[in-house]
Amino acid sequence: AAFTHWNLDLSERLGLTVGARYSVDEKEGAMVRNYFSPAPTAVFRLLGVQPGPEYADSFEDSAISGSLAARYQVSDDMMVYASYSRGYKSGGVNIDNTAAGTLVNNPAEVPGAVPLDPTYRSEFVDGYELGLKSEYLAGRARSNLALFYNDIEDLQIAQFIGTQFTIDNAPEATVYGLELENQFLLSDAFSLNFDVTHIADAKFGDDPVLGALADRNFAHAPEWAANLALGMDQPVSSDFSLFGRVGLNYSTELYTNTSNDHMRGNQGELAANVGVRSETAGWTLAAWCQNCTDERYVTQHFNSPLQGNDANGYVSAPRTYGVTLRGSF
Structure with a gap:
């Protein structure tokens, strides 16, 4: 190239x-x-x-x-x-x-x-995008907006x-929607982030060669997806700072695979961490959890070999928590 x-x-x-x-x-x-x-x-x-x-x-x-x-x-x-x-x-x-x-x-x-x-x-994909990036409230707030349209060939x-594992070509497909990103400094210590994506359309073309996929939505393309997070970073002395974050991500129902029509419903997950950081010694100590509410759902269905229309699925990771110590030298 x-x-x-x-x-x-x-x-x-x-x-x-x-x-x-x-x-x-x-x-x-x-x-x-x-x-x-x-x-x-x-x-x-x-x-x-x-x-x-x-x-x-x-x-x-x-x-x-x-x-x-x-x-x-x-x-x-x-x-x-x-x-x-x-x-x-x-x-x-x-x-x-x-x-x-x-x-x-x-x-x-x-x-x-x-x-x-x-x-x-x-x-091939022809992608078009219109966007705006802005700061306001004396630099304490930031918002970015993007409108996108993608025309995909093959x-x-x-x-x-x-x-069988197959690789096929959809003669045409389209994806369009919008993304909005926001960041707000609530105080010297706290910040709030809010992002949302709206996929108005993400479909394979209406072509007979695609069979059941004709005019169907993509897999893993929810109509709405959003993230909301509250962060904290607060010095408590000349050497130590407390930090933390709690975040929620959410998405509406979606197809989990292109090989079948199984779907996953609306889903949200919560993650959080809190810790202390040394500004001079170069170490951090944090307690954290992922999927804090232990939401269990199928992330992807796949067709079971030799079982007709049955399907298996990969299940989401369970609630996971721990303590992490990091150092730099």
């Missing part, structure tokens, strides 16, 4: 950022089946999954990507900006042992069978469908 990046001040208030990258990707992948039971009653053979065809394939692509952004300093306390970016993620060769198909695609097993293409295409979708 070759790339360049420029920050240009066109005037005291107007600036421009320009970046460009040229990428060349060459990949090779192969699957050779050193052993597979020849028994006609082998379970995966009876299921029509194995043995899939052996293959050796390659993928090559090149692309120009980059960004263009303009920023304008409205005042000493406010800046607005607009940006466009072109993103590129190389395609490749899926090296799962069924990437070229299953038993029915294996000419060594089924005369006249045609192997599938184990490669997947490159992904989105790469990795799936585990029970007996």
Whole structure:
């Protein structure tokens, strides 16, 4: 690859950022089946999954990507900006042992069978963003707002469908919404942070090739997500300071996987810490907890092998707490 990046001040208030990258990707992948039971009653053979065809394939692509952004300093306390970016993620060769198909695609097993293409295409995204960054209340408050729109072409979708790991391309997908970040200094010791993200739309395109995913929302893309945190940092002497933080993160319901339609409901988690820091000796001692209320929920469902429509799930980490001592020297 070759790339360049420029920050240009066109005037005291107007600036421009320009970046460009040229990428060349060459990949090779192969699957050779050193052993597979020849028994006609082998379970995966009876299921029509194995043995899939052996293959050796390659993928090559090149692309120009980059960004263009303009920023304008409205005042000493406010800046607005607009940006466009072109993103590129190389395609490749899926090296799962069924990437070229299953038993029915294996000419060594089924005369006249045609192997599938184990490669997947490159992904491109055109991203647009409008934003504002501001400070107010004599510098004791800060708010940043961003509106974003992403148009995605050939989105790469990795799936585990029970007996196979697949990588497919969604011909089109869109994501748009807004982000708001706020920080408030309540006093010399206490600060409050509040962030919220609204994803108005994050969907695969309505394309028949996607099957059940057509016009469906992305996995792990809640409509609303927010964080609220209260922080404290208070000197108690010339050498020691007390610090602490309590934070809540929350998100609305979401799909947990692209391989099925299982969902997780609205969820919030609480985390906290409190400690003491030596300003001269370079050490900190803190007590902390994660998931303090011991919320238990499935973070990701995945299809159970050979169990029909059943699914397993990874469960969230339980309440975790401890004490941490750090030192620098």
